[in-house]
Amino acid sequence: MTASELVSCLGSGRMNTRFLETFVWVARLRSFSAAAERLNSTQAAISNRIRALEAELGVKLLDRNSRSVTLTREGRVAFAKAQRIVNLASAFVLDVSHPDAIQGSVSIGIIDTIIHTWFPDFAKLMREAFPMLKLSLTVDATPKLYQQLQHGELDLAFGVGSAASDGFYAVELGTFDCVWVGSPASRFSSPPTSIADIEDCPIVSYSVGSVPDQSLRALLGRHAIPLENRVFNTNSLPTIIHLVREGVGIAYLPECIIRPLISSKELILLPIGEKLAPMTYHAIYAGHHEDPLPERVAAIARVASSNYLNG
Secondary structure, three states, X not given: OOHHHHHHHHOOOOOOHHHHHHHHHHHHHOOHHHHHHHOOOOHHHHHHHHXXXXXXXXXXXXXXXXXOEEEOHHHHHHHHHHHHHHHHHHHHHHHHOOHHHOOOEEXXXXXXXXXXXXXXXXXXXXXXXXXXXXXXXXXXXXXXXXHHXXXXXXXXXXXXXXXXOOOEEEEEEEXXXXXXXXXXXHOOOOOOXXXXXXXXXXXXXXXXXXXHHHHHHHHHHHOOOOOOOOEEEOOOHHHHHHHHHOOOOEEEEEHHHHHHHHHOOOOEEOOXXXXXXXXXXXXXXXXXXOOOHHHHHHHHHHHHHHHHHHO
C-alpha cells in the first residue's frame, strides 16, 4: 500500500496526492509562486496540477486574480478534507518508510542565537534521522518568524518565548542565563552595579518587539530611564557582539555565547544587580495531529539544545 492509496475513498479515480498537496499549499500561502517555491517546483507546474485537480473533481476550487488567490465555497470544503488526507499520507510515509526514504523538505524559522549555539548539532542529528530530508532555513527575529508560521510559510519556528495559541503547539527547548557585558574600551570610572549607574550608557539590544527587548524596555521604564536615542536594536547576534566589543554600548547576552570573549578579555562582565528574565526558547508548530514530522523535528531540536546546555 502506498500513500496515494489512502485517498482511494474519494472515488473510483486514482487521485494523485501530489495534486492535493499542491492545492493545500496554494490555499495556505494564497499564492501560486509561493507554493511553487515551497514545493521546489515551477509556477507552471503548480497551475497545471490545480487545473487537473479541478477538472477531476468537476468544481472550481480557487478564485485567481493578479493580486491574490482565494478559496471558492467548494474550495473551502475541499481544503479541510484535502489537508487531512495530505497529513495522513505524510504520517503513513513517516511511520512506515525507512528513514532513507523520507524525502522532501521541512521549512524552519530560527533565530540568530540558536544558529550560533546548538543548531550545528541539530543539523547533524537531523541528517542521521532523515538523511534525504532537506532543511530550508529562514533566520529572523522571533516575532517575524511566528508571523510567518501563522501564515503557513513555515513548518516550525525556533524562537524566544512561547507563541502557542489555538491550533499551535509549543515545545520548550531550554533556557539561557544571561549577563550584562561591556567593552574594556568603555573605561567605566567604576564598575556599574545598578541600572542607575548606566543611565547615560547606550544599550545594544535584540529586535524591537522581541521578548528580550520588551524585558529590557520594561526594566528601564521601571527605573524611569528614558529610551530615546539610547537603545540600538538589531536581529543579528554577531552585530550586537561587535558593537559591544567596539564600545558602542553594553548588552544583556546569553552567558554561554560570550564566555570565550570574557576569557579572552574582549568583553568584560558588568556586575549590574538588576537582571532580565532568562531567555527560554521554544519550538512552535501547527497542531496537525495527523502529521508527526513537526513533532519529531521539535523533539530532535530539544535533544540538540539539551546536549549544548549540559555539554
